[in-house]
Amino acid sequence: xxxxxxxxxxxxxxxxxxxxxxxxxxxxxxxxxxxxxxxxxxxxxxxxxxxxxxxxxxxxxxxxxxxxxxxxxxxxxxxxxxxxxxxxxxxxxxxxxxxxxxxxxxxxxxxxxxxxxxxxxxxxxxxxxxxxxxxxxxxxxxxxxxxxxxxxxxxxxxxxxxxxxxxxxxxxxxxxxxx
Amino acid sequence: xxxxxxxxxxxxxxxxxxxxxxxxxxxxxxxxxxxxxxxxxxxxxxxxxxxxxxxxxxxxxxxxxxxxxxxxxxxxxxxxxxxxxxxxxxxxxxxxxxxxxxxxxxxxxxxxxxxxxxxxxxxxxxxxxxxxxxxxxxxxxxxxxxxxxxxxxxxx
Numbered sequence: 001x002x003x004x005x006x007x008x009x010x011x012x013x014x015x016x017x018x019x020x021x022x023x024x025x026x027x028x029x030x031x032x033x034x035x036x037x038x039x040x041x042x043x044x045x046x047x048x049x050x051x052x053x054x055x056x057x058x059x060x061x062x063x064x065x066x067x068x069x070x071x072x073x074x075x076x077x078x079x080x081x082x083x084x085x086x087x088x089x090x091x092x093x094x095x096x097x098x099x100x101x102x103x104x105x106x107x108x109x110x111x112x113x114x115x116x117x118x119x120x121x122x123x124x125x126x127x128x129x130x131x132x133x134x135x136x137x138x139x140x141x142x143x144x145x146x147x148x149x150x151x152x153x154x155x156x157x158x159x160x161x162x163x164x165x166x167x168x169x170x171x172x173x174x175x176x177x178x179x
Numbered sequence: 180x181x182x183x184x185x186x187x188x189x190x191x192x193x194x195x196x197x198x199x200x201x202x203x204x205x206x207x208x209x210x211x212x213x214x215x216x217x218x219x220x221x222x223x224x225x226x227x228x229x230x231x232x233x234x235x236x237x238x239x240x241x242x243x244x245x246x247x248x249x250x251x252x253x254x255x256x257x258x259x260x261x262x263x264x265x266x267x268x269x270x271x272x273x274x275x276x277x278x279x280x281x282x283x284x285x286x287x288x289x290x291x292x293x294x295x296x297x298x299x300x301x302x303x304x305x306x307x308x309x310x311x312x313x314x315x316x317x318x319x320x321x322x323x324x325x326x327x328x329x330x331x332x333x334x335x
Contacts, residue, residue: 095330096312132319132326132335133311140333 034175042085042111043074043166049084050077051104054091056118056152063155075162081107086165087142090152092120092127093135105142113169115161116144119151126151180229180260182208188230193220201265209250209263214275217249217266218302221278224253224264231257235278238288240296242322247273247298274299277306295320 052060064070064077078084081104093101105114116138119125124136138144145168148161186200189210196216201209212220224232232253241248251264266275277300279285289300290309297318300306308315317324327335 095333095335096310098333099331132324135333 035173036170038174039170039172043169046073046075046086046113046162046165047078047084048075048086048088048115049081049104049108050079051087052090053093053097054118054120056090056121059152059155059158060088060090060117063158068155068159070159070162073159073162073166081105082109084108085112087112087114088117088158089114089121089138089144090117092125093138093141094133095135096133098135098141101138102141113145113165114138114142115146115148115165117148117150117158117161118153119149122147122149180258182210182262185230185260185262186210188227189220189223192223196220201263205263207252207261207263209265211265211267214249214266214268217264218276218278218281220264221251221281224262225281229258231255232262233257235282235284235288236261238278238285238292240292240298240320242296242320244322246270247296249275249292249298251278268298272299273297274301276301277303279304294318297321 050060052058062068064075070076075086081087085108087105087108089101105112116122120127120134121138124131124134127134128136135141146161146165148157150157153161182200182202186197186208189197189212193212193216196213197220198211198213201211224230232255234254234256235251236254237250237252239250241250247268247270249266249268252261253264254261268275273296275298277285277289279289279300280302286304287309289303290305290307292298293300293306294308294310295318307313311319315330316327329335
């Protein structure tokens with residue numbers, strides 16, 4: 001192998017004629033925090049379940065489309081809970097739908113996160129008072145990590161929610177001693 | 180055809196089963212008929228050449244506290260005229276004949292009225308709840324409906 005005249009030889013590289021090197025430049029060692037690495041991987045590919053039950057779904061769609069492009073943050077939609085890490089509950093949940101929401105959540109593999117998007121998913125919203133059919137907040141069914149207010153929230157708010165969830169994920173301890 | 184003419188025509192055909200014409204403040208005017216004759220009146224309104232009400236625009240249940248009612252909004256594509264049909268039902272066990280053999284579109288509306296008001300449509304092809312879960316108790320749009328505290332362990 002002849003040295004490339006344009007780039008030259010990197011400093012510290014033993015000459016080819018000097019025999020076998022003590023430590024080859026190709027041998028890399030990375031020392032780091034395993035939690036940091038795992039959390040970084042998880043937050044960088046938050047695939048969300050495409051699950052929309054009301055008008056928030058329209059905002060969710062345009063947040064995923066090219067203008068707001070949640071793909072920039074690693075969030076792409078999946079059509080099945082088996083491939084999803086994040087459940088974005090976008091819209092009103094009725095008691096008839098509640099059973100299905102719970103089942104979809106149970107079908108998602110761990111680790112899984114939930115964002116409640118919009119007033120209906122947070123508290124029941126405009127249906128909070130005097131409604132027999134609307135669940136008063138999706139946190140009555142499944143654990144929620146981030147609540148996004150708005151009726152419906154704008155895509156900027158949704159992206160802010162995703163970024164907040166990413167911050168939450170970065171603080172998780174996966175390999176620490178369990179209490 | 181005007182509402183008064185339609186009312187006179189029905190009165191001549193069905194006699195006492197046609198109770199009154201509610202014209203003032205209603206658009207279209209409503210012809211009030213006895214519940215037992217609803218299906219026959221509906222069929223006549225559809226089949227008569229001068230009337231030919233081929234479109235059932237809406238069918239709704241109403242709760243007047245002391246009684247129930249079912250209101251039908253009819254429209255004729257051929258003659259471009261419209262009329263309302265209304266029938267009063269008692270508070271206890273409200274039931275009346277179905278019209279889904281006259282206008283098939285009536286089925287979903289009757290199921291809705293059954294679901295939310297508990298009005299039974301006798302002879303219906305398929306009378307089940309349409310909006311609420313199958314195991315829901317009560318009929319929520321009744322004025323005396325009491326909300327349940329829990330449904331399947333979730334606070335209502």
